[in-house]
Amino acid sequence: MKTFNELCYDLLKQIPEGKVVTYGDIAHALNCKAYQAVGNAMANNPNLIIVPCHRVVKSTGEIGQYALGVTRKVELLKSEGIEIDQRKVKNLDKYRFQFLNSF
DNA sequence: ATGTTGACCTAGA
DNA sequence: CTCTAGGCCAACA
Numbered sequence: 103m104k105t106f107n108e109l110c111y112d113l114l115k116q117i118p119e120g121k122v123v124t125y126g127d128i129a130h131a132l133n134c135k136a137y138q139a140v141g142n143a144m145a146n147n148p149n150l151i152i153v154p155c156h157r158v159v160k161s162t163g164e165i166g167q168y169a170l171g172v173t174r175k176v177e178l179l180k181s182e183g184i185e186i187d188q189r190k191v192k193n194l195d196k197y198r199f200q201f202l203n204s205f
Numbered sequence: 206a207t208g209t210t211g212a213c214c215t216a217g218a
Numbered sequence: 219c220t221c222t223a224g225g226c227c228a229a230c231a
Contacts, residue, residue: 124213124214125212125213125214126213126214126215129213129214135214136213137213137214138210138211138212138213138214139211139213140212140213141211141212141213142210142211142212143212144212145211145212147212155212158212159212160212160213160214161213161214161215162214165212166212166213167212168212169212172212175212
């Protein structure tokens with residue numbers, strides 16, 4: 103049994119380019135409400151290259167945080183074609199990626 | 206086993 | 219819209 107964090111990384115790896123998700127979405131995909139645990143998984147940041155942690159934002163549309171800094175996170179998101187207003191995602195629902203089967 | 210922490214969420218004022 | 223308070227879950231010391 104992989105840890106909750108590993109599951110989070112798996113889900114993140116499923117996120118395609120130009121798509122973003124919220125911490126709550128990841129938790130919901132795991133049929134749980136461990137929003138904080140998801141954030142903790144990102145904070146652990148085991149594999150920043152393999153896991154696109156930069157595609158995870160808050161439910162309010164704010165960027166949240168990033169290991170390399172919020173600025174770098176915004177740059178990456180904008181590089182993927184996502185419209186961002188300084189520090190908030192404009193059409194979050196438009197770029198929202200919905201996980202299919204988490205089981 | 207208990208307590209603290211964290212890249213959070215929701216609701217109420 | 220902004221601010222405050224409570225809750226929620228897993229990982230770690």
